[in-house]
Amino acid sequence: xxxxxxxxxxxxxxxxxxxxxxxxxxxxxxxxxxxxxxxxxxxxxxxxxxxxxxxxxxxxxxxxxxxxxxxxxxxxxxxxxxxxxxxxxxxxxxxxxxxxxxxxxxxxxxxxxxxxxxxxxxxxxxxxxxxxxxxxxxxxxxxxxxxxxxxxxxxxxxxxxxxxxxxxxxxxxxxxxxxxxxxxxxxxxxxxxxxxxxxxxxxxxxxxxxxxxxxxxxxxxxxxxxxxxxxxxxxxxxxxxxxxxxxxxxxxxxxxxxxxxxxxxxxxxxxxxx
Amino acid sequence: xxxxxxxxxxxxxxxxxxxxxxxxxxxxxxxxxxxxxxxxxxxxxxxxxxxxxxxxxxxxxxxxxxxxxxxxxxxxxxxxxxxxxxxxxxxxxxxxxxxxxxxxxxxxxxxxxxxxxxxxxxxxxxxxxxxxxxxxxxxxxxxxxxxxxxxxxxxxxxxxxxxx
Numbered sequence: 001x002x003x004x005x006x007x008x009x010x011x012x013x014x015x016x017x018x019x020x021x022x023x024x025x026x027x028x029x030x031x032x033x034x035x036x037x038x039x040x041x042x043x044x045x046x047x048x049x050x051x052x053x054x055x056x057x058x059x060x061x062x063x064x065x066x067x068x069x070x071x072x073x074x075x076x077x078x079x080x081x082x083x084x085x086x087x088x089x090x091x092x093x094x095x096x097x098x099x100x101x102x103x104x105x106x107x108x109x110x111x112x113x114x115x116x117x118x119x120x121x122x123x124x125x126x127x128x129x130x131x132x133x134x135x136x137x138x139x140x141x142x143x144x145x146x147x148x149x150x151x152x153x154x155x156x157x158x159x160x161x162x163x164x165x166x167x168x169x170x171x172x173x174x175x176x177x178x179x180x181x182x183x184x185x186x187x188x189x190x191x192x193x194x195x196x197x198x199x200x201x202x203x204x205x206x207x208x209x210x211x212x213x214x215x216x217x218x219x220x221x222x223x224x225x226x227x228x229x230x231x232x233x234x235x236x237x238x239x240x241x242x243x244x245x246x247x248x249x250x251x252x253x254x255x256x257x258x259x260x261x262x263x264x265x266x267x268x269x270x271x272x273x274x
Numbered sequence: 275x276x277x278x279x280x281x282x283x284x285x286x287x288x289x290x291x292x293x294x295x296x297x298x299x300x301x302x303x304x305x306x307x308x309x310x311x312x313x314x315x316x317x318x319x320x321x322x323x324x325x326x327x328x329x330x331x332x333x334x335x336x337x338x339x340x341x342x343x344x345x346x347x348x349x350x351x352x353x354x355x356x357x358x359x360x361x362x363x364x365x366x367x368x369x370x371x372x373x374x375x376x377x378x379x380x381x382x383x384x385x386x387x388x389x390x391x392x393x394x395x396x397x398x399x400x401x402x403x404x405x406x407x408x409x410x411x412x413x414x415x416x417x418x419x420x421x422x423x424x425x426x427x428x429x430x431x432x433x434x435x436x437x438x
Contacts, residue, residue, distance in 0.1 A: 174416050
């Protein structure tokens, strides 16, 4: 799903640089006036008509040969002056435009490695714009993974990978939190375990509120104890937080029926408290 | 690492103490109010018991959420829900149902695309999980589990103390 889209975007991101290389260079005459003068000197030095005639004959005979020629020129990249000369020699600007587009397309198709490097540099620049220093280690990782996969070359997949790492890290944290979850392998089973644990905890809250309701209503009947209790309750949390609330999560959340569990818990806590 | 652990445990202890004091206060308040209205409501014992149980449960959840404070998404969502429940409480129940239905359908649409309903189940369990990313959901779930375990232990010990 993602990689083709990403590749397209990367090519479109990579293409402007090639356009700047290929199109902007030949078109405006002002940038290379000295080279043009040099060319004219060269043209003047060389037999002028022969060069123009050769190129013109190439145009008239077959476009493919000329495109190959110009491709070679563009691949050599030092012969931009010659390209300029061809533009000056070629009469039809539209034709040259189309050819140059073809040339840029062929370049982008042919030099895949160059385009990829450009895309990676563009992606790196993007990430560098967002966060300059944080992009360094992901870049290494991404290069490593790209060598293996071939397609995941973009900031999108980078972000996706970071997200997955985050999720797995949090899953590990949750595995540490939920008792008996360390032996379970597989994200789905871990999630099941977590869901079970939360449900059991909520059930426990429900049961404990029932129990507390019973205790509370029993306290209601004997109103004489009512006056005694606030002190007790006020003193309780500080004592209890120190002593009884030792961090042992209740382990018996799965097995047994819940009334049985309640009795077990009550008995155990009685023993603990006494 | 060790310092972080001690900080975390101290933090949890702070939450525990805050939750215990809040919950005990609300229990006392509930007891007084039921004392005041106990004679009139005792005509149907089962319904009264049920209502009182629900109140205690809600008080426990609210105390937990207040003890955590508005830093966490789940506590915020829980507080919002409880407040709205106290405010609305049967007046515009229809609208609530409609919105819930909408939410459920939207979640189903989202869930059919990627994950087969496990994260969705988790989303339903954790308060405020409807609008969470998976990363955030897992983080909030971790904190929520911690707080629920604390809540259970505190309620357990309070019940034991009251039974004694």
